[in-house]
Amino acid sequence: MKNTKTFRREPLTDSQLLMTIAICIFLVMYVGAMLIFKGGFLRANQIFDILNDNAPLIIVSCGLTIVMIGGGIDISVGAVTSLVVMACALFLNNGGNVYLSMLLAIGIGLGFGLVQGFLISYLDIQPFIVTLAGMFFARGMTTILSVDPQKVNIDPIHNLFETIHRGALVNTSIDPQTFNTSTENLTELVRDGKMTFFEAIKNMNFRTLLEGKIKIDWLGYTAPNGNRIPASMEYGVVIALLCVVVIFLLLKFHKLGRGFYALGGNQTSALMLGINVKRTRFLSYVICGLLSGISGYVFLLHTGAGNATNAVGMEMNAIAASIIGGTLLSGGVGNVVGTFFGVMILNTIKKIVVTSGLNAPWWQSVTTGGMLCFFIILQSVVIFIRSKVRRSRISKK
Template sequence: MNNKTKFKLDGNSFLLAVTIVLFLVMYIIGIIMFGDRGFARVQNFLNLFISNAGLIVIAVGMTVVMITGGIDISVGSVVAMVCMMLAWMMEKGGIGAVPAIIIVLITGCIFGLVQGFLVAYLKIQPFIVTLAGMFFARGMTSIISQEMISITNETFTKIATFKLYLPFGGYVNKKGATIYPYFYPTVIIALVTLVVIFIVLKYTKFGRSIYAIGGNEQSALLLGLNVRKIKLQAYILEGFLAGLGGLLFCMNTCSGFVEQAKGFEMDAIASSVIGGTLLTGGVGNVIGSLFGVLIKGTIESFITFQGTLSSWWTRITIAALLCFFIVLQSLIAAVKRKNK
């Protein structure tokens, strides 16, 4: 193994290891500081997944696109549009829960197809394309309805609120009853999606092609890869995951309104970068993105348990971590160039 290959492996693994260690350290600090208030309970850990199931799926899709060297800042608006579509179809349009879900997933794929075509075949910058997509999706959300629509569809709410209990990790409340930790189907869907995309990226030709394109597009062309087609497929996949993430987000809120999920795209980008995905493409891991989301959730838990801090401290802390990981990525890239 030459130095170049060795550093590449060490560098990628190092970024992922830093993210995982950071999460573990933060969570242990939380247990030490707020253990007497229930931070150490299994339910609190599961709440990180319950409240961020949609973001996990969105961050996974963002990671796929960022590995190709692209970006998608439209996902927050797509989530809002998906929630509003679901709410309107089930509450105003008389459409059942299952057809409504299928429609929004297809809409996500179409959204990804259009953006992917503009990026891959017309060579328009991903930032500009997805900026237009962000405005379009948010505008369509307000056209569907400018008022909040609460979802009362029985099938949808049953799926969204169905609790799956763990047979361990319970605690006795003040009334003497044992409360066992639970999670919702959204968590299972998010984690299954994560595993599937991890396998696709690591063990399939499509996944390896995405890394090759992000690493060096010209080299990928010389290897005979159809760069435009693969980029298009990556954006279609990301569009589908945006639709799915919007569905999971909607299951948490059971409503649709215009201002929903504002800044969601930045949370997804931050989670991916903190998870070790390079902004320049070619490097990334959905497992790291998962831990990036968990770090954000842990910071929010800190603020909730502390009780007096503003929720804006989440943004401030994420900004500091983002700067740290960008600098770390720059240092690794500099060493990588030196070893060439």
């Protein structure tokens, strides 16, 4: 018993181990891509591109990780993000102030978090159903808010056309190359549901914010034509990274953060340990909602347009990222840094698939599914082996 007082390194916890695995695999994958594909992967821009495109997903995944650590689930995050994008776009286009629009984003996010959290923790309703309803509601509101295609005049269509060529059009059933810009054709496409209209933002203050990028020259590269292209990072990425850091600290060092782990580990125990279980669970959903709001705004900063099909499927991507990063849906295990790398892994795969010339649209989702399958099985095996080792160690004592 004496020697127990001497310093001893504790074995990695499940959260740490799963996170380490995720980071290692990310590194291996990326270095592999660098060696095989060279080109884009050797440039820092590649990483910044991934970050720029996925800042909203990172933020949303952080929120979801918190909820999952607390043993819950929130599938409304993508829909809330989309609602925030649409609401803020409309607000700005109708002469709203940029700062007020930020408040609006946070307000919508918080509102969803508060209501869902209340229903789940104080009325004891299954989180899946509540957030499913939240998802339906947010998606429905988004389409209600979205512009009626019949009223659209030539000008926004011009804007829209611009946006399509900037790569922001999500709907894959239209090929931008063969895209016919005649008004009749557009209206037809909209009626068939093949395309939805953007609410492109005209507010000048917001435009400056949108165009604003942090340029890091020394990380850039020189294009073949001699132009120096600096690595550029949008403000959204800074917000996302900030979110990751803040939530990492919250989970690790804040009373509330530890409460989430306790809650997910064993709810009855958490109650007996004097943790206010209901409030802790409530707050996990509130934080998640708040982050969805922020994510919506970052999304808008990236695309500069509101669209009813924004962020479709984001909730599942966020869940996938959290899982790859080592968060277990059963609760109590997880880490937000892992989640960050989860997002990176998901999107690096997509980049690799595109770079390898597998352009058929089904390749991306099949590889994503395969990767997900690999990680899920790997984790299941790792956890199984560890619990077995632990059990034998205890019984040997």
